[in-house]
Amino acid sequence: MDCTSARLPYRQTGHFTKTVLDYIDQAAAMRPFFGYPPSVQGIRKAIAERKNFGTDRDMLVEELQKQYASLPVAEPVSRNIESLLSPDTFTITTAHQNNLFTGPLYFVYKILHTIKLAAHLQESLPEFRFVPVFYMGSEDADLAELNHIHLGGEKLSWSTRQTGAVGRMVIDKEITQLIGRMEGQLGVLPHGSEVIELLKSCYVPGEALQSATLRFVHALFGQYGLLVLIADTPALKRQMKTVFEDDLLHQTASDIVQGTVNKLEQAGYKVQANPREINLFYLQPGSRERIEKRGTADQWQVVNTDQSFSRQALLDELDNHPERFSPNVILRGLFQETILPNVAFIGGGGETAYWLQLKELFARYNTPFPVLVLRNSFLVLEQAWREKISRLGFTAEDFFLPEQALLGRLVQRDSANDTRLNGALTEIQHLYEGFKKQAAAIDTTLMQHVDALKLRTVYRLQELEKKMLRAEKRKFVDQQRQIRAIKHHLFPANGLQERYENISYYYAKWGSSFIDQLYRHSPALEQEFVILQEP
8 A cells, every 4th residue: 555645734624722723833822831842953952951850761771671571572662672771862752541452543643653753853863862652541540431442433342340540450351352343344354354363462361451552552563663651660650759749748730730721721722631739649459539638637538438648648658659649630741751751742632732731830840841742633535435525526625624615615616506696795785885975965874874774785685695505505415415424434423533433444454554654644743634545
């Protein structure tokens, strides 16, 4: 498979927020909320700052070697792990929860963007080494968000009674049965058996979901040297002891981030994540619950449980079991940037928005703030759908417009009847200007009356124009049905394809060449939406 691609500005898609678009444009109002711009020069400045921060590289390498000990050796991965010991090696990082079977396509896109940017920087800044890292958010407990995929228009969900951190949940027969259902749908495709066997070899009953995700992501991207990091370990959590203690005792992060939230709202931006007084969960087998300070007494309660701590007991628990404390979205990024020698973070629109709330928090703890890069977005256009679009006389870019706008264009282009009154409306406006001058010569107070008459007349004629267009559209029922079918396929649930479809279908159809094509057509720092077209 040798695809072609086209790009369009994010603003043209109609699917991104003002916050994201203004960040891409580096709007002046956005400037106080990030450090360095997403450019090679911005990353060079981030490197200079990062060099002065004491990352525990030995501990990071030790933990990575443990996590990869049972996996098939991939030479690029081993080489990248070892390279992290060098003070001139830096990471390019993306992060996500461990969605079942990787979940929506953008899981794959953000990883490939990370790999592509690392390669681009290796060429642009050869005096340094850049390692792509996928930071796994395995402590997330929102099972309903992570337990399903969409395949062939059907939602396949993992039904389980397990609770707590999803990454710690165990692969069971329900997941095995889901793979069996997928096999029934994908087995007829050229590479269907390949992807099913890959899933079976990674999602082994009895093992944790985070381990299965590590194996699956490694199988897909290990050849590119991608490192997958599971940060849910005592050794890595221990590096956050000072920050965690400050949050538990003094709730420092809450006030700092709330101050930034207020500034963002005053600048007209919607806030993505609101801080809590304490931004830590207490993590136990089968449980991940918030920690709250109760009243003025030195008492901390684990919500929805009978467990509580005095001040000293809480500090002892943090000292002896740092792995039992799990950061929420406000502190997670700070944890990531503490344990990794990172200079750029690649995230989606929502992630970028909440990272923009964190700059002052990073400054409080003297931790370098990474360059923020909006992850790549793709629309995958198969040949059959590209041909359907072409037969209607449209391009793939046109289909980012609403259905009725597309139909209106088609009607105006192909209809034998002209539904536009533009010329007539202009003539009527000129006519009323004449009436206005004539009335003013008699009595200037009549000018407002003429203006009111003109507005009513023009409004009614505009309504007539709309009715004529609607009536003409009814003659194009078949074309409307085709437009609707294409829109539904390319934008399922009225959203972007990448937030709905799973990689398994495309891998079953094209094999690993699908990943190769995505990588080839992934931008590095260009920040544009990509339409990937099957030839």
